[in-house]
Amino acid sequence: MSTLEIDHVSKSYGTLRALDDLTFDVRAGEIFGFVGSNGAGKTTAMRIMLGVLAADSGSVRWNGTELDLEARRSVGYMPEERGLYPKMKVGEQLEFLAGLHGMSPTQARDAVVRWTDRLGVGGRRGDHVEKLSLGNQQRVQLAAALVHNPAVLVLDEPFSGLDPVAVDVMSAVLRERAAAGVPVIFSSHQLDLVERLCDRVGIVRSGQMVALGTIDELRTTDRPQWLLDVGAEPSGVLARLAEVPGVTARVAPGRPHAVLATAAPGTPPEVGQQVLRESLAVGPVHEFTPVRPCLADLFRGVVSAEHDAEPTAVAPAFAEVAR
Numbered sequence: 001m002s003t004l005e006i007d008h009v010s011k012s013y014g015t016l017r018a019l020d021d022l023t024f025d026v027r028a029g030e031i032f033g034f035v036g037s038n039g040a041g042k043t044t045a046m047r048i049m050l051g052v053l054a055a056d057s058g059s060v061r062w063n064g065t066e067l068d069l070e071a072r073r074s075v076g077y078m079p080e081e082r083g084l085y086p087k088m089k090v091g092e093q094l095e096f097l098a099g100l101h102g103m104s105p106t107q108a109r110d111a112v113v114r115w116t117d118r119l120g121v122g123g124r125r126g127d128h129v130e131k132l133s134l135g136n137q138q139r140v141q142l143a144a145a146l147v148h149n150p151a152v153l154v155l156d157e158p159f160s161g162l163d164p165v166a167v168d169v170m171s172a173v174l175r176e177r178a179a180a181g182v183p184v185i186f187s188s189h190q191l192d193l194v195e196r197l198c199d200r201v202g203i204v205r206s207g208q209m210v211a212l213g214t215i216d217e218l219r220t221t222d223r224p225q226w227l228l229d230v231g232a233e234p235s236g237v238l239a240r241l242a243e244v245p246g247v248t249a250r251v252a253p254g255r256p257h258a259v260l261a262t263a264a265p266g267t268p269p270e271v272g273q274q275v276l277r278e279s280l281a282v283g284p285v286h287e288f289t290p291v292r293p294c295l296a297d298l299f300r301g302v303v304s305a306e307h308d309a310e311p312t313a314v315a316p317a318f319a320e321v322a323r
């Protein structure tokens with residue numbers, strides 16, 4: 001199956017090390033979310049994936065072989081700086097780009113109609129790009145990445161500036177391409193979207209991959225937590241839970257009638273049931289919920305961690321860390 005492999009890639013701009021031994025892959029049929037703070041190295045990595053920027057060391061492979069010119073033609077790329085000619089008409093421009101990727105004029109015309117219609121800009125094919133709103137230019141840019149039926153999609157912030165309807169259309173298109181076996185990688189700062197859409201996520205910090213895995217894997221922590229709403233002042237429950245080995249409990253922040261119980265690393269997962277039983281022995285429990293960090297929490301933890309410290313409290317549970 002088709003896989004895009006980024007293998008020990010490093011890149012410096014002068015003395016600035018933008019990528020530092022970056023290694024990960026994007027597999028056939030998966031949507032991979034590439035996230036990181038401003039300046040973390042995402043665009044640099046994506047440019048190297050496409051071959052428009054050379055790595056200082058390491059390699060990018062497509063289906064096991066180093067990316068060559070032919071393979072690059074099969075990549076659908078949406079650059080961060082966008083790359084449309086403002087004075088050219090939407091339809092003509094897309095047909096031209098499809099032609100550069102080897103499509104015949106008829107194939108190109110058909111594909112342009114299909115993708116502009118799909119992305120909601122079919123009525124603008126005869127307009128100059130510069131006359132379109134920024135969001136619609138963005139849709140055209142997406143059409144440019146998709147029009148030649150690429151075998152791999154590399155999209156730099158494809159969702160920025162899109163309205164919610166366009167976000168839904170774009171999400172559906174990416175899911176559909178992935179279901180057809182295409183590896184899809186996109187960068188984004190919209191973490192809720194990444195969480196919803198991506199099969200796997202990589203978090204990059206200072207050019208290094210600091211967390212990599214499925215959303216589920218990333219959210220799994222070695223310090224499981226539970227929230228218990230007991231509907232009353234919880235001192236009785238807190239006293240009872242203080243007797244459970246490996247568990248610490250406190251009043252939940254902002255919830256005076258709820259308790260947050262946290263298990264120490266290495267505590268068997270069944271301790272959650274014991275926490276519930278002990279609490280029920282004191283009185284009713286209206287809500288019992290495992291608490292798991294969302295991607296935004298993980299992101300904040302990972303990107304704010306010191307370089308040489310443990311990346312975050314949850315990091316030991318990350319399923320894969322770039323080798």
Ligand SMILES: Nc1ncnc2c1ncn2[C@@H]1O[C@H](COP(=O)(O)OP(=O)(O)OP(=O)(O)O)[C@@H](O)[C@H]1O
Nearest residue numbers: 013016018036037038039040041042043044045080
């Ligand atoms: N052409 C360049 N010359 C010098 N430095 C550069 C160049 N391009 C990028 N950099 C630097 O390399 C680092 C990585 O930048 P890059 O654009 O890859 O980050 P990014 O993760 O895409 O950021 P953002 O989320 O803001 O788009 C930054 O410190 C940036 O200033």
